Amino acid sequence: MxxxxxxxxxxxxxxxTNVPPKKRGVPExxxxxxxxxxxxxxxxEVEQQLNVCPKCEHHFYVSAVQRIEQVLDAGTFExxxxxxxxxxxxxxxxxxxxADRLIGEQNRTGLSDxxxxxxxxxxxxxxxxxxxxxxxxxxxMGSVVGERLTRLIEKATEQNxxxxxxxxxxxxxxxxxxxxxxxxxxxxxxxxxxxxxAGGLFISVLTNPTMGGVAASFASLGDxxxxxxxxxxxxxxxxxxxxxxxxxxxxxxxxxxxxxxxGYIDRIVTRKxxxxxxxxxxxxxxx
Amino acid sequence: MSGGPGLEFEVAIADLxxxxxxxxxxxxxxxxxxxxxxELRMELVxxxxxxxxxxxxxxxxxxxxxxxxxxxxxxxxxxxxxFVELHGDKHFGDDRAMLSGFAKLDRFKVMVLxxxxxRTYKERAACHFGxxxxxxxxxxxxxxxxxxxxxxxxxxxxxxxxxxxGIGAEERGQAQVIAESMFMMSRLKTPVICVVxxxxxxxxxxxxxxxxxxxxxxxxxxxVISPEGCAGILWKSHEHAPKAAAALRFTSKDLxxxxxxxxxxxxxxxxxxxxHHQMASRLKTYLSRTLAELEQKTSDELVDSRYExxxxxxxxxEDAS
Ligand SMILES: [Zn+2]
Numbered sequence: 001m002x003x004x005x006x007x008x009x010x011x012x013x014x015x016x017t018n019v020p021p022k023k024r025g026v027p028e029x030x031x032x033x034x035x036x037x038x039x040x041x042x043x044x045e046v047e048q049q050l051n052v053c054p055k056c057e058h059h060f061y062v063s064a065v066q067r068i069e070q071v072l073d074a075g076t077f078e079x080x081x082x083x084x085x086x087x088x089x090x091x092x093x094x095x096x097x098x099a100d101r102l103i104g105e106q107n108r109t110g111l112s113d114x115x116x117x118x119x120x121x122x123x124x125x126x127x128x129x130x131x132x133x134x135x136x137x138x139x140x141m142g143s144v145v146g147e148r149l150t151r152l153i154e155k156a157t158e159q160n161x162x163x164x165x166x167x168x169x170x171x172x173x174x175x176x177x178x179x180x181x182x183x184x185x186x187x188x189x190x191x192x193x194x195x196x197x198a199g200g201l202f203i204s205v206l207t208n209p210t211m212g213g214v215a216a217s218f219a220s221l222g223d224x225x226x227x228x229x230x231x232x233x234x235x236x237x238x239x240x241x242x243x244x245x246x247x248x249x250x251x252x253x254x255x256x257x258x259x260x261x262x263g264y265i266d267r268i269v270t271r272k273x274x275x276x277x278x279x280x281x282x283x284x285x286x287x
Numbered sequence: 288m289s290g291g292p293g294l295e296f297e298v299a300i301a302d303l304x305x306x307x308x309x310x311x312x313x314x315x316x317x318x319x320x321x322x323x324x325x326e327l328r329m330e331l332v333x334x335x336x337x338x339x340x341x342x343x344x345x346x347x348x349x350x351x352x353x354x355x356x357x358x359x360x361x362x363x364x365x366x367x368x369x370f371v372e373l374h375g376d377k378h379f380g381d382d383r384a385m386l387s388g389f390a391k392l393d394r395f396k397v398m399v400l401x402x403x404x405x406r407t408y409k410e411r412a413a414c415h416f417g418x419x420x421x422x423x424x425x426x427x428x429x430x431x432x433x434x435x436x437x438x439x440x441x442x443x444x445x446x447x448x449x450x451x452x453g454i455g456a457e458e459r460g461q462a463q464v465i466a467e468s469m470f471m472m473s474r475l476k477t478p479v480i481c482v483v484x485x486x487x488x489x490x491x492x493x494x495x496x497x498x499x500x501x502x503x504x505x506x507x508x509x510x511v512i513s514p515e516g517c518a519g520i521l522w523k524s525h526e527h528a529p530k531a532a533a534a535l536r537f538t539s540k541d542l543x544x545x546x547x548x549x550x551x552x553x554x555x556x557x558x559x560x561x562x563h564h565q566m567a568s569r570l571k572t573y574l575s576r577t578l579a580e581l582e583q584k585t586s587d588e589l590v591d592s593r594y595e596x597x598x599x600x601x602x603x604x605e606d607a608s
Contacts, residue, residue, distance in 0.1 A: 089545070089602035090536045094521035143601035150598065173489070173511045175521065178535045179547050182489060182511040183600040186497050189466060190473035190597050197474065213511070215462035216450075216490045221470055235461035235490070236452030240516075244452050254457055262458050 034058050036230075050271045059208065059228050059271055063109075064116045064133035067166055071275050072120035072129060080118045081151050086144045090178050098176040101137070109135045113144040114169070117152040119161065123279040128156035131166040134209065140171025141214055146184025149218065153191040157198050162282050166205040167219040170232070172212020185217035192221050201285045203278055206233050206256065206265065224281055225265045226274070227256035294349050296338060300557070303331045335557040342506065345529035347538050348514060350506040351485045352448075355560040357567065359386050359401030359444040362484065365567030366574070367392050370399070373430060379459060382423030383414035384447070385495075387430040389439070393575045398434035400427050400495050401444030404485075417486070418451035424464035424494050428471055440478040440578055443495040448513060450491030465494040472497035473593060476586035480577055482552070482570065483507045484559075487537075499593050500577050502550040503539045504566075506558050509547065510537040547600060 031040045036058025046053060050070055051060040062070065068077050092098040106112060114136040120129050130152050132139040141149075149165070156163040173181040192202060204222030206215075208231035216235055219225075227233060234254035242249060252258050259265045269277045294301075307327050310320055342350065350356070363370040363386075372388040374381040386403045389396065404417035434441045450461055472479060472495070481498035487509030503509055514532035515525045522530060542548040552573055555562035581589065 083606050085604040085606070087602060087604050090534070092534050094531075094534060143603045147601050147603055175512050175517050175535070177602070178511050178545075179509055179537055179542060180545060180601055182493055182509075183547055183597065185466075185490065186469050186473070186493055187597045187600055189469040190497065190594050193470045193473045194594065196470075213490055216465040216494075217469065218466070220460075220463045220466040233462075234457050235450065235465070236457065241452045241454065241457070245454065249454065253454065258458075262460070264460050264463055 032060075052271050057229065057270065059230065061134065061168075061208075062271075063135060064111065064131045064168075067131045067168075068116065068120070068129070070271065071131075071164070071166070071278065072122060072127075073124065077120035077129070078118045079116060080155070081148045082112055082116075084113075084144055084147055084151075086113050086142060088176075089143070089180060090176070092176045092178070094176075101176070105136050109133065111136050113148070114139045114141070114171075114174075115145045115148050117148045119155075122164070122275060122282065125279060125282050126161060127278075127282070128152050128159075128161045128163045129166075130164070132169045132214070134168040134170055137174060137176075138171030139167070139169030139214070140174035140181070141169065141184050141188075141217075142174035142177040142181045143184065145174075146181075146187050149184075149188045150191045153188070153195050156200055157191075157195045160198075160200070162201045162203065162285070163195065164203050164205065164278060165218060165222075166207060167210040167214055168207045169214035169219070170209035170211050172214050172216075182213065185213050188218045189221060192218060196223075201282065203281055205269075205274065205278075206259075207231050209233070211235070211237060220264070223285070224267075226267050226269045226277065227259065227265045228271060228274075229256055229268055231256045233259055294346075294353070296342075296346050296349075300331065300334050300338060303327055303334060307331065332556065339506075339557055342538075343529075344508070344532035344535070344538055345514065347506050347508055348486075348528075348532055350558050350560070351508050353558065353560045354406075356485055357559050357563045358406070359399075359403050359446060359484070361563055362444060362567055362570055363390060363399065363401075365563060366571040367399070373433075374426075375429075376422045376425035377429055378425050379422045380420075382420050382426055384417055384419040384451070385423030385426050387426055390442075392442075392571060392578070395575070395578050396439055397442050397578070398430055398439045399442045399444070400430055401484075402447040402491075402495075404446060415451055417447045418449060419447065419491060419494075420451050420453070420456050421459040421461050421464040424450075424468045427495055428464070428468055431468075431471055431475055435475050435477045438477055440480065440581065441475065441498075442574060443479070443481040443498065445481060445483040445487050445492045445496055445509075446485035446507075447488045447491045448486055449488035450494065465490045468494045469497050473597070474590055476590060478578065478581035478584075478589060479593070480574060480581070482574075483509050483548070484570075488513060497593070497597065499581055499589055499596070500550065501548045502552055502573065502577075503542055503548045504552050504559060505539050505554040507539065508537045509542055510535050545600075545602075 034053040037056035088099040117130040206227040368391040370390045390399045405411035479498035483503040514528040517531035518527035539551045555565040559566040
């Protein structure tokens with residue numbers, strides 16, 4: 001029976017259309033055409049505003065490295081577990097070998113996998129911090145993402161640190177590592193449950209796009225869930241849903257605003273306010 | 288029970304089965320006919336051994352989705368002594384794709400959760416072909432809490448193409464409830480046994496899949512994505528589903544090798560759909576033995592070892608540098 005073709009990773013391809021060019025930062029050239037308002041905007045100006053359109057506040061892609069610079073106090077980030085590296089446990093081959101794909105993605109993005117984890121300061125408050133990068137196989141979670149996040153959460157549990165995870169994962173659970181990727185959802189969620197029992201504060205920040213197995217695990221488990229404006233967030237990809245139910249999807253479906261309306265996020269937070277909002281939430285929760 | 292309609296790799300088998308059935312319908316059978324039946328039966332066993340001894344991944348998917356394959360409700364009827372269905376998520380509705388209730392198995396009183404696909408078209412439509420909505424996972428969570436409160440072991444039967452992809456499902460928090468359900472299961476202070484009985488479709492399967500023991504039936508599969516979905520993305524066409532099925536390594540053998548499941552339950556010759564009773568009896572034996580093992584542990588031991596079990600899953604390189 002294959003009437004329904006739902007899947008955590010399915011969102012992967014679909015979300016791709018919502019991810020700005022697969023490069024670090026914003027596209028080359030002096031001017032950008034903003035997908036939000038259609039205006040041509042000066043690239044320098046966009047960059048100065050944390051990759052946000054000065055005219056309409058469209059939030060462009062930011063890399064994991066840029067996100068760290070934007071949220072953590074300068075020079076405080078200490079990268080952890082970068083020595084944990086991806087491999088190809090299934091010897092997975094589609095039209096390309098996964099092993100080759102990994103090397104290609106590593107060279108193109110400068111990242112070793114789709115997440116960076118470590119500790120740092122948010123306005124002088126020490127935190128455990130992770131950020132996924134949608135440029136690396138759509139920010140999808142395989143064994144390395146699952147393991148790095150779990151180790152970070154365990155460290156946060158031991159050291160009683162607030163935990164911040166910024167998600168930019170249109171890819172959900174990574175297909176190329178098959179069932180091992182799916183199981184990372186359970187592994188990370190279990191680590192968060194222990195952290196929660198120990199009284200830890202977890203702030204989950206959802207950015208464009210957060211889909212599939214990432215949305216259906218750690219990203220939804222924050223004590224506080226923030227989202228950047230107009231991010232695509234959901235379980236099943238819009239194309240899968242459309243194919244299943246055969247009708248047009250409502251305007252604004254699966255956006256941050258849609259989730260706020262339906263009660264799944266606490267606050268929509270613009271990029272320029274993110275750092276302040278995180279610091280304030282930590283203070284309220286007494287950490 | 289015959290294999291019923293349909294599988295392309297079973298053409299010769301289906302032919303033998305129908306010839307045997309035709310001969311058996313004769314009222315006055317001669318010795319020659321009896322002999323023929325005996326020979327055809329032997330031939331059938333050989334064919335089944337051949338075909339089912341070497342199913343490829345895509346054939347496994349066909350078997351796992353077989354229309355006559357036993358579903359959760361069949362096992363409740365055949366392997367359990369009693370089932371008291373409990374409906375509702377106390378929040379929005381009663382999702383027929385997620386069955387739940389008290390049940391008795393040998394000396395054990397348990398809580399059972401399971402995806403239900405439905406046999407007739409009407410049933411299948413009512414339970415969305417086994418694709419649960421958020422209310423299904425909320426229903427599951429209310430029963431988990433109940434099981435924990437009264438120290439009933441929890442048994443979960445996994446059999447879903449995936450969680451339902453629809454507008455209502457997204458509006459009511461499909462991602463949220465699957466995450467919450469795993470979160471809850473990982474700390475549940477009662478024994479949890481999960482068995483993939485047919486299709487283990489992605490997050491919708493894992494949403495009731497965090498157990499002290501995770502088993503899979505021999506011809507079931509458990510995957511991060513459906514082979515069609517994977518083929519659509521990576522090969523740009525659903526027609527490549529057989530290739531995707533092979534690449535995803537999701538058969539019971541693979542799952543055991545990757546340490547994703549603890550046990551593989553052997554199916555009757557020719558698959559569970561050929562003999563519901565035998566499959567149910569094997570399942571019962573497994574559950575009874577495993578419940579007896581798990582009841583020896585304290586709830587803290589269960590929770591700790593469940594954590595460690597999932598903690599270890601994953602394959603990566605780690606240099607000392
Ligand atoms: Zn704009």
